[in-house]
Amino acid sequence: MFDPFAQDSGKTNDHLIWKSGTRKTVFHGPIFDVCTIDRASSDGRQSVFIEVESPNWVTVIPWFRDANGVPHFVMVEQFRHGSATITREFPAGVVEKGELPRNAALRELQEETGLAVQRLTELGNVSPNSAFMTNRSYFYLAERAEHVHSQALDANEQLEVLSVPVATVVEQMGTGIYDNGIMMIALGFFLREARKRPSLIATQKE
Incomplete structure (x- = not known):
């Protein structure tokens, strides 16, 4: 036995x-x-x-401190047709054929938010549903962001960009508007990185 x-x-x-x-x-x-x-x-x-x-996926976690030293994420809100609800998520998208996941992450970030970053760190990659899906999902932390241009959305994309304190996202992820399971995985990778770099979640002056 x-x-x-x-x-x-x-x-x-x-x-x-x-x-x-x-x-x-x-x-x-x-x-x-x-x-x-x-x-x-x-x-x-x-x-x-x-x-x-399915093609591979990428999720980008744009991180910055505001003028008060409070850590924030840049996130997007959009209507999701599977759940027929508005969700708040990190910028994300599909890796195009022949494209490297890292390049896809930078492209999706610029298309959805207009941001370019000086530091992009791969946090890890997983099978989003190993029961029947064949693709992988890649996760990146984006730092030292600069707003360089307007959005360049796909034909059927419509989303709003906003900043949210890291503490709020940690507290509310998996509830209400934070209803996308892939974003929960992304936050898990971020929190593992924050164990090595506590400054990612600590409030402090620049």
Whole structure:
């Protein structure tokens, strides 16, 4: 009988891997494709699974201090068609074909906010939903920002730009207008960085 309270032994679990077989695209859409794939388990089971093939994503966390030394984020508000609600998020978007995630982050930041930054730090990347999605989501911290031009939004984009104290976002993320799960992941990466750099969340004079 297994022990659910046993410590992680560090051993590999290769027996959990399902071997892949035939893969077919069953739906081609403007923002993702749907595929089926045949897979077989190590104990002989076989089944057909669904995969959603989407471009990689980027999220940028623009950070600055106001004149009073209070840390702020630059965020955007927009209508989201999946939830049919207005959400408040960090600037984010899709990595275009052949584009590096870092370059996509800089591009999306400038398009949505008009900001250019002198310091861009990759905080990490994850699978946004490993159950059926094949893409990865990249997260960047943007510092030393300068407002260089107006927005350059896509045809169907409509958003407002605003600054919000870091403390407010930490307190409210995951509730109300802060309802995008990817932004919760972004904040988690930011807070891990803040453990190494406490000044990111501390109020202080420049």
